[in-house]
Amino acid sequence: MIRPQFLGGCFDSAGLMNNATSKxxxxxxxxxxxxxxxxxxxLLSPTLGLVGALMCIPIMAMAVLSFWQQTGHMDFDMSGTVQNYVEALTRDMYRVLFLRSLGISGLTTLATVVMAFPLAYFIAFYVKRHKMVWIILVTLPFWTSYLLRVFAWKVxxxxxGAVNSGLIALGAISEPLTFLMYNPTAVVITLTHAWAxxxxxxxxxxxxxxxxxxxxAATDLGDSPFIRFFRVTLPLALPGILAASVLIFIPTVGDYVTPSLVGGSDGxxxxxxxxxxxxRGSNWPSGAAISLTSMTIVAVLVAVFVWSARRLSGRHS
Amino acid sequence: MNRNMNVAARILGAYAVIYVAYLYVPVLFLPLFSFNDSIYISFPLRGWTLKWYQTMFANEALHRALVNSLKVGMMTALISTILGILGARAVTRYQLPGQKPVVAMIMLPLVVPEIILAMAMLIVILRMGGSLGLVSIAAGHVLICVPFAMVVLMSRFEGFDRSLEEASYDLGENAWWTFWRVTFPNVLPGIVASLLLTFTISFDEFIMAFFLGSTNPTLPVFMWNQLRFPKLLPGVLALGACILIASVFIVLLAEWFRRRNTSETQTGDMTIG
Incomplete structure (x- = not known):
C-alpha cells in the first residue's frame, strides 16, 4: 500500500517512465x-514504508486533529482552530505539569549519566579480560520488563513497603515515612534506576x-592524570555522554508508567x-496539541543542549 | 604512577560492584516477597510459601493473557526481524544517498515517548474504523522493535566477509542463491538473536499494549489491572518473578547467538535506547 507511493519518486527520477522501447x-x-x-x-522500502505507515502518517494525523474541536464522542468540528495550542501553552495546569516533567527528566538524566560514567570508565580502561561479562551484566536489566522494574520501587x-517495614522492624522508626513515595523525588529515584x-x-x-x-601523549607533554582527564578523556567521551543524555531525556519527559505508579498526584x-x-477527558484534539507542543519544545531544548555542548567542548580542545 | 593506577582501579572496581548491586537488588525484592507467607508486602518475612505461585498458575484469565502475549510476541518478532533483515541488508550493502536521515527516521521510535506514538496510532486506527486488539498491539510493537532488529542485524551484516559473496558470484551463483547459501547462514545467529530480543521487548511492553489493546489484555496489562487490588499483589509478584526469569533466560540466549563467531572487539557496536 505504501510502496508504490514511496517508490514513485525514485522511478521517475531514474528515467524509468521515459524508456518506452523495452518491456x-x-x-x-x-x-x-x-x-x-x-x-x-x-530493499529498504518495506521497512521504510512500515515506519511511515505506523509513525509518520499517525503523527501527521495527530497534527491535523490538533486543529479540530471535539463536539461529541468521535465527532469533531473540523473547521480549524489554534485554540488547543493556545490552551496547551497558557493553561497553568499544563505549564506546571510540563515544567515538572522537564525538571524530573533533567534530574534523572543528570543522575544516570553521572552515575554511569565511572562504571563505563572502569569497564573501558581497567577491565582487561571478561569485558563482555561486564557489558552483559549491566545491560541485562534493560531487556527485562520496564513495568516490573518500576513496580519494584513501589514495593x-x-x-x-520494604524500607518502611524494615526500619520499623529494626526499631529505627515507629511510624512509616510518608515522604518516600507519591512525590517527584520518588519519580526521579525510580526513573534513575529504570534508565540506568x-x-x-x-x-x-x-x-x-x-x-x-x-x-x-598528554602525559608525555606534562599533564597530570587529573588535568589529562578533563582535557582529553572527557571531551572525547562527549559524543557518548550526549547520546546517553538524549536517549534518556526525551523518553522520560513523556513517561507514563513511573508517575502513575509512584508519583501520586504531586508527581x-x-x-x-x-x-x-x-x-476520560474525551478531548482528543487537546491531547494531540499537548503531545505535539511538548515534543516540539523538548526537541528544541535537546537541539540547543547538544549544539552548545559541542561548541563548548570544541572551544576547549 | 603505578600505585596511583592501582588505587584508582580499586576504587573504581568497588564502585562497579556497588553499581551492579544497585541495578539488581531492587528488582530482587519481587521474587523475595513472592515467597513470603503474608498478604502484606513488608518485613519481617513470615516464612516461605509457594501458594502465591499456585494461585497464580490456577488463574484462567492469566492463561488467556499469557497466550495473547505469546501471540503478539511471535507476530512482532517475525515481522520486525524480516523488516530488520531487509533494512540492515540495504544500508550495509549499498551506499544510499540520504542514508543518514533515512536510518535516523527508522531509529526515531527509540526516543519518541511511547505514549505519543500510541496515541497517534490510536487516532488513525479509530478514525479509519479499525478495531483494537492483538493486531493493533503487534503493529505498535513492530514499530518499536524494528530499530532493535536493525541494530542487531547491521552489526552482523557488517561483521562478515564480503569476499565470500564475491567468491560465490565468481563461481557462478546468482544473487538469490548467493543470499541463501552464503549470506543467510552467516547472518543466521544475528537473525535468531533479533527474533529473541524483539520477542522479549514485545512480551514485556506495556504502553502500546495498554492503549492499543481491547479488553482482552496481554500479560503486562493484565498485571497492571491486578495492581489495583491489594490482596492480589503477592500473585502479581509471583507472576513478575516468573516473567523476569523468562526474560533473563531469553536475553542470555540471544546474547550467546549474537556473539557467536564474532571477536570480543566488536562488543561496543550495540546501541540500545
Whole structure:
C-alpha cells in the first residue's frame, strides 16, 4: 500500500517512465542493475514504508486533529482552530505539569549519566579480560520488563513497603515515612534506576574508542592524570555522554508508567494529562496539541543542549 | 604512577560492584516477597510459601493473557526481524544517498515517548474504523522493535566477509542463491538473536499494549489491572518473578547467538535506547 507511493519518486527520477522501447520488467531490471542506490532503496522500502505507515502518517494525523474541536464522542468540528495550542501553552495546569516533567527528566538524566560514567570508565580502561561479562551484566536489566522494574520501587518505597517495614522492624522508626513515595523525588529515584542501563553503553563505546596514544601523549607533554582527564578523556567521551543524555531525556519527559505508579498526584507528569485527554477527558484534539507542543519544545531544548555542548567542548580542545 | 593506577582501579572496581548491586537488588525484592507467607508486602518475612505461585498458575484469565502475549510476541518478532533483515541488508550493502536521515527516521521510535506514538496510532486506527486488539498491539510493537532488529542485524551484516559473496558470484551463483547459501547462514545467529530480543521487548511492553489493546489484555496489562487490588499483589509478584526469569533466560540466549563467531572487539557496536 505504501510502496508504490514511496517508490514513485525514485522511478521517475531514474528515467524509468521515459524508456518506452523495452518491456516493463526488462526496463526495471536494467534500471536496477545500473543503479545500486535504487536497488538499495527497493530493499529498504518495506521497512521504510512500515515506519511511515505506523509513525509518520499517525503523527501527521495527530497534527491535523490538533486543529479540530471535539463536539461529541468521535465527532469533531473540523473547521480549524489554534485554540488547543493556545490552551496547551497558557493553561497553568499544563505549564506546571510540563515544567515538572522537564525538571524530573533533567534530574534523572543528570543522575544516570553521572552515575554511569565511572562504571563505563572502569569497564573501558581497567577491565582487561571478561569485558563482555561486564557489558552483559549491566545491560541485562534493560531487556527485562520496564513495568516490573518500576513496580519494584513501589514495593520498596511504599507506605507498608520494604524500607518502611524494615526500619520499623529494626526499631529505627515507629511510624512509616510518608515522604518516600507519591512525590517527584520518588519519580526521579525510580526513573534513575529504570534508565540506568541505557546510559552505560553509549558512554562506554565512546571511551573505548579513545586512542590510547593520545592519553600517553598528554602525559608525555606534562599533564597530570587529573588535568589529562578533563582535557582529553572527557571531551572525547562527549559524543557518548550526549547520546546517553538524549536517549534518556526525551523518553522520560513523556513517561507514563513511573508517575502513575509512584508519583501520586504531586508527581503527575505531562503523559498523565495526555492520557487523560484521550481517555476520560474525551478531548482528543487537546491531547494531540499537548503531545505535539511538548515534543516540539523538548526537541528544541535537546537541539540547543547538544549544539552548545559541542561548541563548548570544541572551544576547549 | 603505578600505585596511583592501582588505587584508582580499586576504587573504581568497588564502585562497579556497588553499581551492579544497585541495578539488581531492587528488582530482587519481587521474587523475595513472592515467597513470603503474608498478604502484606513488608518485613519481617513470615516464612516461605509457594501458594502465591499456585494461585497464580490456577488463574484462567492469566492463561488467556499469557497466550495473547505469546501471540503478539511471535507476530512482532517475525515481522520486525524480516523488516530488520531487509533494512540492515540495504544500508550495509549499498551506499544510499540520504542514508543518514533515512536510518535516523527508522531509529526515531527509540526516543519518541511511547505514549505519543500510541496515541497517534490510536487516532488513525479509530478514525479509519479499525478495531483494537492483538493486531493493533503487534503493529505498535513492530514499530518499536524494528530499530532493535536493525541494530542487531547491521552489526552482523557488517561483521562478515564480503569476499565470500564475491567468491560465490565468481563461481557462478546468482544473487538469490548467493543470499541463501552464503549470506543467510552467516547472518543466521544475528537473525535468531533479533527474533529473541524483539520477542522479549514485545512480551514485556506495556504502553502500546495498554492503549492499543481491547479488553482482552496481554500479560503486562493484565498485571497492571491486578495492581489495583491489594490482596492480589503477592500473585502479581509471583507472576513478575516468573516473567523476569523468562526474560533473563531469553536475553542470555540471544546474547550467546549474537556473539557467536564474532571477536570480543566488536562488543561496543550495540546501541540500545
Amino acid at each position: 516493463p520488467l526488462d526496463r526495471l531490471r536494467s534500471s536496477l542493475s545500473r543503479r545500486p542506490a535504487l536497488r538499495g532503496y527497493l 520498596i518505597l511504599g507506605y507498608g 542501563t541505557v546510559a552505560i553503553l553509549p558512554i562506554y563505546v565512546s571511551l573505548e574508542k579513545i586512542d590510547r596514544s593520545m592519553l600517553e 503527575y507528569m505531562i503523559a498523565n494529562v495526555i492520557q487523560f485527554q484521550f481517555g
